[in-house]
Structures are given as C-alpha cells and as structure tokens.
Amino acid sequence: MSTHVFDFDYEKAVQEFRLEIPEKYNFGGEIDRYSDANPDKTAIIWENEAGETRRITYGDLKALSNRIANGLHRLGICRGDKVIVLVPRVIEAYAIYLALNKMGAVIMPGSEMLRAKDIEYRADHAQAKAVIALGNVRSEVDSIRHKCKSLQFFVLLDGAAEGWISMEELIRDADTVWQVVDTDANELAFLSYTSGTTGGPKGVQHVHAWPYAHLAISATYWFDVREDDIAWATASPGWAKWVWSPFVSILGKGGTAFVYHGRFSANKYLEFLEKYPISLLCATPTEYRMMAKVKDLEQYKLRALRSACSAGEPLNREVIETFQRVFNVRVRDGYGQTENSLLVGTFSGMKMKPGSMGRPAPGIRIAIIDEEGKELPVGEVGDIAVHKDTAVLFRGYLHDPERTGKAFRGEWYVTGDQGRWDEEGYIWFEGRADDIIISSGYTIGPFEVEDALVKHPAVAECAAVASPDPERGHIVKAFVVLRQPEFASETLVSELQEHVKKLTAPYKYPREIEFVDSLPKTTSGKIRRVELRMREKERKMG
Incomplete structure (x- = not known):
C-alpha cells in the first residue's frame, strides 16, 4: 500500500513525484497481501433499495475471489483470456474482478444495461471467451450467443438457467487458496469499451501497471483515500470510473467501500451519508446537482463527510457553493477519461477556483496544443493533451491502429476536449472538440x-x-x-x-x-x- 500524503503541498508534490513501476505487478495480489495483514477489517458495506444489508471483510473477500478464480480456472478460463463481466453494484463484482485479475485474465467491464447488439460487438471484436452476468442480462446474451463463436462459457451470478453454469455451482467446492499469476506490468489487464463519434465503440487497453500508477496518483492526491475511511464512489461496474474509484482506489488504499445497489434518489443519498460514517464521496455532477436542490437541505447532518469529488463533466459553481455553505465540504472537480485516469483536478488542500478543471496531477504532463502539436501559451484555447509517456495512458485501441494513430499528435495524446491555461496553472474547460x-x-x-x-x-x-x-x-x-x-x-x-x-x-x-x-x-x-x-x-x- 502506498503512503498517504496528509500535508499536501501541490508544488512540492509535483517536484518530488517519482514513479518506478516494477516489471511484475498484479493488483489482486496486492489486495491479497493487505487481506493477510488485515483479515478482519471490513472491506465492503452494501445496502440495496429494499434496505437489505451485507458486509464482507478483507479476509473473506480474498477467500471468495480465490474460490471464483479456482472455479473459473477449472471451467477453462486461463491467463490472457478475455471475460465480459455484466454485473451491477454487488459485492460479488469486487470478488469477480479480483479473481480475474489474479488469474491474469483480461477483464472486459460491461454495464448490465447493455443490449444484445452491444454485447455481440464486444464479444466478436475482442474474441471474448466467457461472459459472467446477472440474470437480468441473460436474455440479451442468449439472443446473440450463437453468433459469437469465441464465447465458450456462460456464468450466471444469480440462479441457474439452461446453457449457463451458476456461480454457486462453480464455487461450491472450490479451494480458498489460489496462487496469484505473476503478471508482467505491461500485460493486458483491462479492456474497456468507449464510444466513438464514428464506427463502433473502441476497445481501450490498460495493462497491469495501470492500477499501480493510478494508486500512486489519483487515489493518493485526488480521491485522498485513507485506511480509516469509509468511502462511497457511486459509479457502477461496467464503467472505467468504477475501476478507478470503487475498485482500485478504495481497496488499493485499504479503505472500506460503501455500496448502494438501487435507483438514484437525492434524499436517499443524503440519508446514507447521514446514516453511515461515510467520510469520502465521489459522485457525478448530476447527482450533486440533484442533492443540492433538495428542500431543507440543512436538515441533513453529514458529520463524517470530510471530502467530496466530482467527475464526468464540469460541475456548476452554485453546487460547489451550496455544499460548502451547508456542509462545509468542498466538492473538488476532477478530469480524466477511459483512456487514462485522473489527469487534472482540484486536489485536497489545494486552492479552489470554482468552474476550473484544476491543475495537472503530480506525475501527469499536460499541455494545451494547437493543430500542429505545438504547446500554446496562457489564455489561448486549444486541445487538452497528455504526453505519450504518461504511466496511466492506455496502450492503444484494440485491433484499431488507425484510430489509435489519430488519437496522437506528435508526442501528445489528444483527449478530444479543449481548454486553456490561466496565469496560475489552472485549466479551464472550453468544450468538446468532437461530437461525443x-x-x-x-x-x-x-x-x-x-x-x-x-x-x-x-x-x-x-x-x-x-x-x-x-x-x-x-x-x-x-x-x-x-x-x-x-x-x-x-x-x-x-x-x-x-x-x-x-x-x-x-x-x-x-x-x-x-x-x-x-x-x-x-x-x-x-x-x-x-x-x-x-x-x-x-x-x-x-
């Protein structure tokens, strides 16, 4: 576990930041080591819309993920195999991701809201070998499985069905001990699909080194996770942001993840923040906007909340001011993409400029460039770009050298967003450069x-x-x-x-x-x- 920077000095952090990625790395193995040292510590607190609750310790999470790894291996899933995971906000999502990671298999995150056409495209494009899904997605998978020749195994998380093996059956007599695969840092670990302006979704490739770099940068300086935190990141499995925060950042820092499996309700969210000692919140601007509009907002006493983050799109100034006034909490903006990680943000303890994206994260080299790839001075609007050697940057789009090439301009990866510097080194978002x-x-x-x-x-x-x-x-x-x-x-x-x-x-x-x-x-x-x-x-x- 990397250390937390409690007294944060942005300039000092940027100057002193060093990142040496080991040749071999496996995030699941890191969580195993933490679990061995802290087996009784609560890893996840879960509640659903009906008010049912569950908890799991780090020790039990390790055991469950090992049983899943053994079950999948016995089924025929091996190192390098691509597995589509279509599960919602349940504890098993964490165990499945850890299991696949520890096996050296490639995780293909997918929302349970995907339809048959979406699943078929991903399965064929990546030549996926297996699907792990919840029952509500089964009919979508069944309607296309005969078309996808690479798919061999179908695992159902809840219940049983013809043509599927139930997770319960898969792990019934599986061993709780698993030898973590000694994966190379540059070996493919995650394959996330993101929308493009033309053609089908792009397969974004991230290697095992990505969680290592993400923990050292985003989880430390932006989300600011500490071991004694109960942290709530509202993103759902299937999205890159879920891998960012609920999965890698919270577990990788030894925190406790709070998970709500249910429909969004501003009042419900505020009730959870009052009911549980949640000290960190990471939500979307839409969720913050809806909470800020709640009548009699002052009635909610969020005693434990010390820090809040927002990502996905720029956050309104009035929402930031409302949370500061009512709860004495600064909602700090952050910016990143499926292709990278957090790139720019307002970091804990840093001067806030409401409306700005913040400043580049330590270890991240950002530039505003023109159409020739030349860096632009303060005040001029151009493309927000990331240096190609940045550790959290993706390793290209799967089977798509043309779109990969178009994403780079000289030594810069072009994000597709436009912005400008101000005199203090903050970046201001100006809009999308494309049609996303x-x-x-x-x-x-x-x-x-x-x-x-x-x-x-x-x-x-x-x-x-x-x-x-x-x-x-x-x-x-x-x-x-x-x-x-x-x-x-x-x-x-x-x-x-x-x-x-x-x-x-x-x-x-x-x-x-x-x-x-x-x-x-x-x-x-x-x-x-x-x-x-x-x-x-x-x-x-x-």
Whole structure:
C-alpha cells in the first residue's frame, strides 16, 4: 500500500513525484497481501433499495475471489483470456474482478444495461471467451450467443438457467487458496469499451501497471483515500470510473467501500451519508446537482463527510457553493477519461477556483496544443493533451491502429476536449472538440444513437447531438428526417425512443426528438453536428 500524503503541498508534490513501476505487478495480489495483514477489517458495506444489508471483510473477500478464480480456472478460463463481466453494484463484482485479475485474465467491464447488439460487438471484436452476468442480462446474451463463436462459457451470478453454469455451482467446492499469476506490468489487464463519434465503440487497453500508477496518483492526491475511511464512489461496474474509484482506489488504499445497489434518489443519498460514517464521496455532477436542490437541505447532518469529488463533466459553481455553505465540504472537480485516469483536478488542500478543471496531477504532463502539436501559451484555447509517456495512458485501441494513430499528435495524446491555461496553472474547460455526448456522466457516441434510429422504418436519416440540460449537464437530442413527414407526432417520438432503448443501452436514448425537413451538411455530404449543437445551445441558453 502506498503512503498517504496528509500535508499536501501541490508544488512540492509535483517536484518530488517519482514513479518506478516494477516489471511484475498484479493488483489482486496486492489486495491479497493487505487481506493477510488485515483479515478482519471490513472491506465492503452494501445496502440495496429494499434496505437489505451485507458486509464482507478483507479476509473473506480474498477467500471468495480465490474460490471464483479456482472455479473459473477449472471451467477453462486461463491467463490472457478475455471475460465480459455484466454485473451491477454487488459485492460479488469486487470478488469477480479480483479473481480475474489474479488469474491474469483480461477483464472486459460491461454495464448490465447493455443490449444484445452491444454485447455481440464486444464479444466478436475482442474474441471474448466467457461472459459472467446477472440474470437480468441473460436474455440479451442468449439472443446473440450463437453468433459469437469465441464465447465458450456462460456464468450466471444469480440462479441457474439452461446453457449457463451458476456461480454457486462453480464455487461450491472450490479451494480458498489460489496462487496469484505473476503478471508482467505491461500485460493486458483491462479492456474497456468507449464510444466513438464514428464506427463502433473502441476497445481501450490498460495493462497491469495501470492500477499501480493510478494508486500512486489519483487515489493518493485526488480521491485522498485513507485506511480509516469509509468511502462511497457511486459509479457502477461496467464503467472505467468504477475501476478507478470503487475498485482500485478504495481497496488499493485499504479503505472500506460503501455500496448502494438501487435507483438514484437525492434524499436517499443524503440519508446514507447521514446514516453511515461515510467520510469520502465521489459522485457525478448530476447527482450533486440533484442533492443540492433538495428542500431543507440543512436538515441533513453529514458529520463524517470530510471530502467530496466530482467527475464526468464540469460541475456548476452554485453546487460547489451550496455544499460548502451547508456542509462545509468542498466538492473538488476532477478530469480524466477511459483512456487514462485522473489527469487534472482540484486536489485536497489545494486552492479552489470554482468552474476550473484544476491543475495537472503530480506525475501527469499536460499541455494545451494547437493543430500542429505545438504547446500554446496562457489564455489561448486549444486541445487538452497528455504526453505519450504518461504511466496511466492506455496502450492503444484494440485491433484499431488507425484510430489509435489519430488519437496522437506528435508526442501528445489528444483527449478530444479543449481548454486553456490561466496565469496560475489552472485549466479551464472550453468544450468538446468532437461530437461525443456526455450526459449524467455517461459517454455516448452519436453514431450509436443514430445507428439505432435509422433501423426504424419511419426514419430516413438523423443526427444526435448534446443539448444543454440543467440537471444532466447535457441530454441526447435527435434531429430526425422522416420518410413520410406527415406522420410526425408525439406518438412517433415515444415509439422512436422505445425503439432505441431496445437496440442499445437505455441511457443512450434521445430524451428529445425534433422532426426536421433536412440536416445541415458539408459539401462532401457529412452531417454538421456542430451546427445543430450550436443551435441547441442558443435555444436553451440564450
């Protein structure tokens, strides 16, 4: 376990930061060592929407993950095999990830909200060997399993079903002892899929060294996890942010993770923060915005909360001020991507500039560059870029050298976001350089929405863009050209929305649909989404 920097001096931390990644590293093995020294310490506190609760110690988490590793190995999962994991916020998610990590298998995080088309694409693209899923995703997997020749094993976390092996059966007589695979630091460990503006989702490759670097940087300086903390990071398994905070940061620092498995409710979140001695909170801007709007917010006494972080999109100044005034807690912004980790943030103990992204994390070299890859001076807007030698940077997009190459400009990885420096070394976000939509912390590619919409017989063509929204930051809005314009109606809007929900993950559906006669295009015929975005921005924000 890396040490915590209690008296944080940003300038000193940047100057003194050193990172020497070992040749061999396995995050699961590190958690085993901590479990051996602290077997009775609570690792996870879990509660669901019905009020049912569970707890698991580090010692029991090690034993459970070892049983899963032995069961999967006996099934036929080996080092280097790719496994799609489709489970929600349950304790078993932690044990499954640890087991696969300790086996040297490659974890493919996936939301339980993924639909058949999403799962099929990932399985075929990565040549995945197995799927571990909760029952609510089983029908989606069953509908495509005959198409995916690489898939051999199907494990069901809850219950039993034809063609699936139950997790209970898999681990029934499995040994609680497992020899952790001595993985190379540069060996593939995580394969996360992220939306692109064109084509299918991109397979982002992270190696075993990634958790090591993430613990030394983000978990230490930004999330600020200590061993005596009960930390709540609200991200769900299936997202890179879950790997960042609930999984790697909290367990890797020896903290206790609080997990809520249920639908979001601002009042419910505040009740949990009052009920449990939760000292760290990491949530999305949408969740903070909704909590800040709760009537009689002052009635909640968050006695243990000492630190709060926000990530996914810029956080409103008024929300930061509300939490400072009511709870005397600064909500600190952070910025990163699936392709990296936390890059820029307002770190614990650092001067806060509400509205800014903060400053580059220790060990992270950031630049604002122009189209030629040259660094820009203070005040000039350009592309936010990360040096190619940064330890937390991904190792390219799987089977996609073209898109990998396009992501780099000289010695810089280009994030796709634009910003500018100020005189004190803070970065201010100016907007997306491409058409990616970020809504309530979800990253959504317009292509995925458009591809689903045009499959409806009524749609001739369409374009999906981000439309400003006071609660979600942005929502997906679709501009649709109908084959028969006279059929435009609110009923058809609802039908198209349901159609998209069935073909792709429900969070991607267009919350607004506008029927139009034509779409703005370039001379070469490409849709000018930027024009539609600007139209929405002017309409909603004046």
